[in-house]
Amino acid sequence: MEFLNAFVALSNYVLIPGIAYGSQLALGALGVTLIYGILRFSNFAHGDTMAFGAMVTILVTWWMQAQGISFGVLPTALLALPFGILGTMVLLVVTDRVVYRFYRQQKAKPVILVIVSLGVMFIMNGIVRFIIGPDDQNFADGARFIISARDFKAWSGLDEGLALRTSQGITVITAVVVVVALFWFLNKTRTGKSMRAYSDNEDLALLSGINPERVVTYTWLIIAALTTVAGVLYGLDKSFKPFTYFQLLLPIFAAAIVGGLGSPLGAIAGGFVIAFSEVTITYAWKKVLGYLMPEGLEPDGLVQLLSTDYKFAVSFVILLIVLLFKPTGLFKGKSV
Amino acid sequence: MIVVEDVHKHFGGFHAVDGASLTIAEGSITGLIGPNGAGKTTLFNVIAGVLAPTSGKVTMAGEDITGLPPHDLFHMGLLRTFQIAHEFSSMSCRENLMMVPGGQSGETLWNTWFGRKRIANEERALAAKADEVLEFLTIEHLAEQKAGQISGGQKKLLELGRTMMVDARIVFLDEVGAGVNRTLLNTIGDAILRLNKERGYTFVVIEHDMDFIGRLCDPVICMAEGRVLAEGTLDEIKANEQVIEAYLGTGLKNKNKVGA
């Protein structure tokens, strides 16, 4: 009984949130890694692109809610998601045509592109705040829980309740669908193979029938889908606030680098490594240990290694360790 | 077919190509020789659109192609191989060859979803062609192997195979023979002659192996220090005072390679 209670508490506060957060980071890191592999720079505007995609989705969601359109128990935001993706596609393709293409034609060095993306970041940042404001926005609707703590307690007879929020369930399912679709695309379709070829050896790709501009455009379209999905899932799960998306940049980059920049599989693994490190290190283990330790030995303190205020420090430390000891990451990406 | 007029390529103050002019006749197999660092590869890169020339002009069949991106040149039938073999390392050798031809239906998103049958047919034809090429190069057993894992010489063969996947008009080969054993080198020589005769490919061949050059090439152009020194048959070149001086001037390390 004690053990089951401990396990339920662990699932509730560590496993489920970790998996959901890991999926969100993995989607973000996949985007970062694709851009790094194909366009060859670290895109600092990634977090704000996520914010933009989420913002468009939220605006459409509000409009749908006002029209009385709903998706039953599921959040209306899922219906609005395709519009968010379309909006972001337009934004990214226009940005590429107006900004990045110029530097590509100059054969600008990656460092220059990184700085350029920093500029793009500030502009996107401004656009999002201008349109929706800097504050928290609420757009989640539908059923809040798939399994609620009270129902679970009544059903299992345990002291601990297990809660599975709808947003967490949706996050994981959506992430799996998106990742499967992406890998199918990259490995099985001609366009996907062109993208991999371009990422693998640009000089050679340029000297064959691969049209580089087309590869770049498709990359941005995929990035638009990935960022919007990641941004909306994060917003549904936590909340939408433009500044948090900027902050997400650190764990996302940490995930991509830990996994190995340029490696899609690595990005997914990295996402979960970072998410679980962050969650386990900032979680107060008092409750779980209370069930597991023999009587009299239960901890008095919170048993929390780091306060949640320092959660970004976790990504930072992991990033440093990886860069020091294995710069190519877990899955042999390009070294940074 | 290709006319290079007074091309200069400077890297900072260094003149890698320093006023090179030459003409490559349609249907010929032209040899390009010269000591290490003569600027042969750099000139290839300028012609193939990888590097923009500092000054000068390149025309193909009368059309100005100076500074056109490699991708456009590819579609005009101008192909090249790399001195240091390039490959898509995570793809199989067959897939590597299948990447070469452009304009596939599978390249548009629309067809990816709605033209599955057409794509499947095209892919099958491409795979068959790739296998044919691999067999021709005697490396059919490597079809499924990841290109990153094959040997250096085999990568060179794959480079050559790439030029056979499409109907090229002119092919620039940068030391395809380097690191390939003699028997295979002869096979490559046969392949070049056959492509030249049967498919009408024009070739420009950079090579340090004079036997190879002598067997295939007429005319032979000799470069040194970024300039064209002499042009003629291999025997004429070998007898040329300036050429001998250029090779000896670079020290002993090239002497054995000249084989003169």
Ligand SMILES: Nc1ncnc2c1ncn2[C@@H]1O[C@H](COP(=O)(O)OP(=O)(O)OP(=O)(O)O)[C@@H](O)[C@H]1O
């Ligand atoms: N990107 C570059 N930057 C600076 N110098 C370069 C660059 N590429 C080539 N060079 C210089 O230009 C000169 C000509 O080089 P190139 O590769 O064209 O010689 P090559 O004739 O092909 O020699 P090899 O027979 O050894 O292949 C060399 O001295 C080389 O150092």
Ligand SMILES: [Mg+2]
């Ligand atoms: Mg060379």
